[in-house]
Amino acid sequence: MKCDVVIVGSGGAGLVAAIRAAELGKDVVVVSKGYPTEAQTSMAQGGINAASTQQDIQQHIEDTLRSGQGLADPEVVEFVCTQAPKAIKWLDSIGVPFDRDDKEIARRKLGGASNPRACYAQDYTGLKILHTLYDNALKLGVRFVHEHFLLNIISEDNRAYGVTLLDKRSTQVKQLLSRAVILATGGFAKIYGPFSTNGEGSFGEGIAAAMRAGAKLSDLEFVQFHPTALAKSAILISEAARGLGAKIVNQKGEQFIDELATRDKISRAIYEQLAIGNEVFLDMREIGEEIIQRELPQERKLAMIYENVDPAKELLPIKPAAHYTMGGIDTESNGGTNIAGFFAVGECANVKLHGANRLGGNSLLELVVMGKRVGESAAAVSLEIEEKNFERTLIDSNFIKAVFTLPNSIDFMERKEFLQKVLFHNAGIVREELALKGVLSVIRQHQKELAFMGIKDKSPLYNTELIAFLEYGNMVELTEAMVVGAVQRNESRGAHYRKDHPKTKEEYHAHTFIWKEDGVLCADFVKQNITKN
Amino acid sequence: MKIKVRRYHPHFAPPTIEMEYDIPQDVTLLQALSHIKRHIDRTLTFSFMCRSGVCGSCAMRVNGKEVLACEYKVQENDIIEPLQFTPTLRDLVSDKKSALETLERSKAYPLNMEEVELEQADIAFLQRQSDCILCSSCYSSCPVYEVNEAFLGPFALTRVYRYVCDKREQKKKEHIDAIVENGIWDCTLCGNCTEVCPQGIDPKNDILMLQSWAAKFGYTNPHMGSFGSFGLEF
Numbered sequence: 001m002k003c004d005v006v007i008v009g010s011g012g013a014g015l016v017a018a019i020r021a022a023e024l025g026k027d028v029v030v031v032s033k034g035y036p037t038e039a040q041t042s043m044a045q046g047g048i049n050a051a052s053t054q055q056d057i058q059q060h061i062e063d064t065l066r067s068g069q070g071l072a073d074p075e076v077v078e079f080v081c082t083q084a085p086k087a088i089k090w091l092d093s094i095g096v097p098f099d100r101d102d103k104e105i106a107r108r109k110l111g112g113a114s115n116p117r118a119c120y121a122q123d124y125t126g127l128k129i130l131h132t133l134y135d136n137a138l139k140l141g142v143r144f145v146h147e148h149f150l151l152n153i154i155s156e157d158n159r160a161y162g163v164t165l166l167d168k169r170s171t172q173v174k175q176l177l178s179r180a181v182i183l184a185t186g187g188f189a190k191i192y193g194p195f196s197t198n199g200e201g202s203f204g205e206g207i208a209a210a211m212r213a214g215a216k217l218s219d220l221e222f223v224q225f226h227p228t229a230l231a232k233s234a235i236l237i238s239e240a241a242r243g244l245g246a247k248i249v250n251q252k253g254e255q256f257i258d259e260l261a262t263r264d265k266i267s268r269a270i271y272e273q274l275a276i277g278n279e280v281f282l283d284m285r286e287i288g289e290e291i292i293q294r295e296l297p298q299e300r301k302l303a304m305i306y307e308n309v310d311p312a313k314e315l316l317p318i319k320p321a322a323h324y325t326m327g328g329i330d331t332e333s334n335g336g337t338n339i340a341g342f343f344a345v346g347e348c349a350n351v352k353l354h355g356a357n358r359l360g361g362n363s364l365l366e367l368v369v370m371g372k373r374v375g376e377s378a379a380a381v382s383l384e385i386e387e388k389n390f391e392r393t394l395i396d397s398n399f400i401k402a403v404f405t406l407p408n409s410i411d412f413m414e415r416k417e418f419l420q421k422v423l424f425h426n427a428g429i430v431r432e433e434l435a436l437k438g439v440l441s442v443i444r445q446h447q448k449e450l451a452f453m454g455i456k457d458k459s460p461l462y463n464t465e466l467i468a469f470l471e472y473g474n475m476v477e478l479t480e481a482m483v484v485g486a487v488q489r490n491e492s493r494g495a496h497y498r499k500d501h502p503k504t505k506e507e508y509h510a511h512t513f514i515w516k517e518d519g520v521l522c523a524d525f526v527k528q529n530i531t532k533n
Numbered sequence: 534m535k536i537k538v539r540r541y542h543p544h545f546a547p548p549t550i551e552m553e554y555d556i557p558q559d560v561t562l563l564q565a566l567s568h569i570k571r572h573i574d575r576t577l578t579f580s581f582m583c584r585s586g587v588c589g590s591c592a593m594r595v596n597g598k599e600v601l602a603c604e605y606k607v608q609e610n611d612i613i614e615p616l617q618f619t620p621t622l623r624d625l626v627s628d629k630k631s632a633l634e635t636l637e638r639s640k641a642y643p644l645n646m647e648e649v650e651l652e653q654a655d656i657a658f659l660q661r662q663s664d665c666i667l668c669s670s671c672y673s674s675c676p677v678y679e680v681n682e683a684f685l686g687p688f689a690l691t692r693v694y695r696y697v698c699d700k701r702e703q704k705k706k707e708h709i710d711a712i713v714e715n716g717i718w719d720c721t722l723c724g725n726c727t728e729v730c731p732q733g734i735d736p737k738n739d740i741l742m743l744q745s746w747a748a749k750f751g752y753t754n755p756h757m758g759s760f761g762s763f764g765l766e767f
Binding site for chain 2 (some may be wrong): 005018034035037038039040042092093095097098099101102103106109121122127128131132136138146169198199231236302305306414455459461462463464465500
């Protein structure tokens with residue numbers, strides 16, 4: 001199979017890119033590991049930022065740069081924030097049902113924002129954007145490939161020729177050749193397992209595949225923790241709750257942090273409360289049942305299912321949980337990478353809009369503005385592709401066969417849960433050198449043990465244990481790179497907090513670059529596209 | 534606590550068996566299935582993603598009724614089965630391809646939208662319909678599929694209605710044209726879809742609304758013809 005543009009990932013970023021490339025007359029194939037709308041974007045609740053006045057565009061730029069703590073690229077920030085009103089207009093024009101305030105699109109204020117500028121559709125903002133994009137992609141005749149898991153990028157001589165995919169239904173390895181490859185595979189916050197708000201599958205297979213193909217990754221150590229996840233299940237309670245006036249209190253009823261401070265500050269404050277044995281709650285009672293039901297129906301339902309608590313009437317137990325990964329595949333401002341014909345967009349990419357910490361409401365915005373730009377970049381690639389069997393496909397095919405014969409003397413699921421716990425406690429909200437180095441040795445031990453792991457389920461048919469094992473393989477590969485970044489950065493900046501280096505330092509006012517050369521991890525700091533500290 | 538799961542693997546003989554598992558108390562069905570997979574049987578196969586009721590990947594049937602595994606609290610002796618009217622791939626995983634194809638066949642997408650000033654009341658009008666997560670619960674509950682595979686089905690029709698009642702949409706008739714055959718008149722109005730929708734959507738009512746839109750464009754219910762003449766031939 002071949003096409004003009006292959007897009008792996010069918011979340012918001014992938015679909016916007018697909019729509020744009022299809023509008024430009026390209027033959028587009030979107031690959032998803034499940035079905036198209038089963039994407040992380042469906043979980044985005046709070047809103048999508050877009051200023052409604054010229055003055056607020058400027059403030060949106062300033063808020064984003066401030067939140068990025070010197071690592072957001074000022075040109076990218078300016079471009080995205082300036083395009084934001086147009087992005088909302090476009091979404092409105094293709095059918096997204098944004099809530100209205102009088103006759104204007106309604107806007108609410110999220111944490112870290114100096115004005116209300118997050119457009120929303122109740123607490124289903126991401127869901128409704130995602131489904132509207134899917135409808136429009138269907139209309140344009142975008143081809144969808146369901147239930148195929150990304151293995152690798154086919155690249156030779158620093159150029160991408162397509163991807164290798166595992167067909168989940170048959171466990172066959174297939175190659176999909178294209179003039180341009182776009183990865184929109186999402187972030188990797190699920191490496192923290194039960195301490196993450198993410199859905200299953202956010203283990204960064206796209207970022208890991210990019211690293212194997214020789215792409216540079218950047219700023220991986222910046223992982224945003226969301227302060228308000230349900231205590232038992234880590235399911236997210238949107239920032240909109242705090243926007244409506246919810247308070248954060250401990251079991252003594254004490255308020256210990258400003259609810260509208262940035263996510264990293266609130267997360268750390270809650271983490272510290274939990275560390276000294278306190279319990280932490282979100283108090284939504286003053287908002288009132290009517291408003292909660294109207295604006296946050298989803299949260300209320302989930303709180304009742306997972307905590308047996310009605311937030312309109314009782315205190316809701318919460319904890320901070322890994323939510324979003326700012327770093328990823330390093331890209332230029334057009335979405336291009338250091339590999340020709342290979343692009344990345346959305347949470348898997350780092351175009352440096354968010355810098356060291358993301359402002360709430362900017363991720364949905366990024367996927368619309370950057371998705372469009374990347375769709376255009378990929379559509380402009382001209383190349384004749386020769387339809388041949390690439391060596392990569394053969395290697396991957398043999399690898400999958402080999403997984404079935406691995407001895408399985410170590411249970412990978414047990415190892416995975418162990419590593420997730422180790423990561424949260426030592427490479428999570430609060431970090432320090434010794435503990436991080438300990439995590440690195442655990443990861444390297446797990447890498448060595450991979451060959452002794454394997455799968456119990458030997459069926460070639462829809463083998464979900466095989467997928468989970470591949471995800472775990474990607475996870476140990478990628479977390480090594482992330483922790484190396486965290487060890488090297490001897491400072492605190494944005495979401496990266498080092499207890500042993502609590503201050504921001506000028507010498508680290510740079511992006512962390514990590515890549516592999518002949519299988520060896522290399523790292524460097526690069527001072528470019530940065531702003532004042 | 535015990536539950537029964539209907540297992541399916543086409544390479545085995547017999548391909549379908551029912552297996553009983555011990556699971557912890559007070560858990561969602563998804564937590565129960567994950568517990569079985571982690572601790573009892575690695576071959577148990579099911580799909581899930583968000584675990585918070587928005588991705589639509591974990592719909593299945595409990596005691597004959599469609600639920601989202603992540604939102605359903607398991608009860609003693611529950612019987613868990615895959616969705617109906619879609620081929621089962623393995624255990625609780627269904628092939629949703631044919632269900633999703635109803636979206637294209639019914640043109641459940643915007644045809645020609647224009648900029649129109651909207652008020653909150655206009656949004657509220659299509660709020661429920663646009664909450665759809667494409668989980669296929671309604672599709673699986675729909676008895677029309679026992680007799681007509683080509684039926685466009687509840688979620689696709691709800692989605693069409695979502696665009697028909699969108700003030701921005703200009704080509705309302707073209708939407709209706711796409712859903713008169715194997716569509717709105719084939720629904721038996723049994724209401725199963727409404728009952729099982731995890732998002733509280735009412736496809737039955739949406740289909741009734743579409744019928745009245747169709748009447749406005751000059752379509753008549755083909756099944757009513759025979760009633761018009763009392764079913765008698767003259």
